[in-house]
Amino acid sequence: MLSAPRNFFVGGNWKLNGNKQEIGKIINFLTAGNLDPSTEVVCAPPTIYLEYVRKTLPSSVCVAAQNCYKVPKGAFTGETSPAMIKDVGVEWAIIGHSERRNVFGESDELIGAKVGHALEAGLKVIPCIGEKLEERESGKTEEVVFCQLKAIADNIKPDQWQNVVIAYEPVWAIGTGKTASPAQAQEIHVKLRKWLNDNVSADVAWKTRIIYGGSVTADNCRELARERDIDGFLVGGVSLKPDFVQIVNARQ
Numbered sequence: 001m002l003s004a005p006r007n008f009f010v011g012g013n014w015k016l017n018g019n020k021q022e023i024g025k026i027i028n029f030l031t032a033g034n035l036d037p038s039t040e041v042v043c044a045p046p047t048i049y050l051e052y053v054r055k056t057l058p059s060s061v062c063v064a065a066q067n068c069y070k071v072p073k074g075a076f077t078g079e080t081s082p083a084m085i086k087d088v089g090v091e092w093a094i095i096g097h098s099e100r101r102n103v104f105g106e107s108d109e110l111i112g113a114k115v116g117h118a119l120e121a122g123l124k125v126i127p128c129i130g131e132k133l134e135e136r137e138s139g140k141t142e143e144v145v146f147c148q149l150k151a152i153a154d155n156i157k158p159d160q161w162q163n164v165v166i167a168y169e170p171v172w173a174i175g176t177g178k179t180a181s182p183a184q185a186q187e188i189h190v191k192l193r194k195w196l197n198d199n200v201s202a203d204v205a206w207k208t209r210i211i212y213g214g215s216v217t218a219d220n221c222r223e224l225a226r227e228r229d230i231d232g233f234l235v236g237g238v239s240l241k242p243d244f245v246q247i248v249n250a251r252q
């Protein structure tokens with residue numbers, strides 16, 4: 001069987017953490033660490049540090065915003081646009097993280113609009129999807145993640161899929177220490193890929209990277225990375241620690 005043309009991808013989502021001193025330590029371990037050159041690595045600092053991190057990190061490590069708005073400019077106090085993110089040399093944005101959905105009340109519709117606008121503005125995007133514990137326990141996982149994925153896919157033009165990495169992050173696994181088992185994660189990744197095949201195209205399903213997030217650690221990353229449809233990780237807590245390097249190198 002042909003192996004899929006999907007480079008391993010590891011994102012570090014720093015969330016609302018860090019200051020210049022702590023960021024200096026992260027940059028040190030990323031710079032000193034022997035990062036697998038075949039893994040695409042993207043770090044997502046808080047917005048205020050985007051330009052600082054971009055200027056300080058080696059150019060082999062990409063930088064992502066953790067969020068961006070759906071229009072280029074205007075009376076939207078507190079927001080940051082894709083054009084501004086690009087203007088400071090940053091190429092990626094995470095969009096629709098479960099904390100944006102569940103803490104800040106972002107809807108599927110808003111997340112879809114943000115994805116569409118960010119891609120039009122020339123950013124690459126990491127849209128996030130994932131079910132809550134009660135949704136999983138009531139057998140609604142597929143219904144929830146397909147609905148979230150449809151709202152995103154509806155805003156992506158055929159030639160823009162190359163700039164999209166889908167992050168599947170079950171909400172019950174985020175920051176809880178309860179990682180999905182490799183079989184649980186693989187099962188949903190296969191279903192998401194089939195959804196892309198049936199609703200977008202076989203080519204997009206084959207080429208689009210689907211990464212897993214939720215309590216990924218240096219101890220569990222290798223087993224997860226062995227699954228055929230897990231193309232990398234979106235890492236929260238451990239992305240602030242030197243162990244992140246081991247996750248980047250999970251396929252070695």
Ligand SMILES: O=C[C@H](O)COP(=O)(O)O
Nearest residue numbers: 013174175214215236237
């Ligand atoms: O964006 C990252 C995810 O929310 C996972 O966070 P975590 O690795 O701390 O569970």
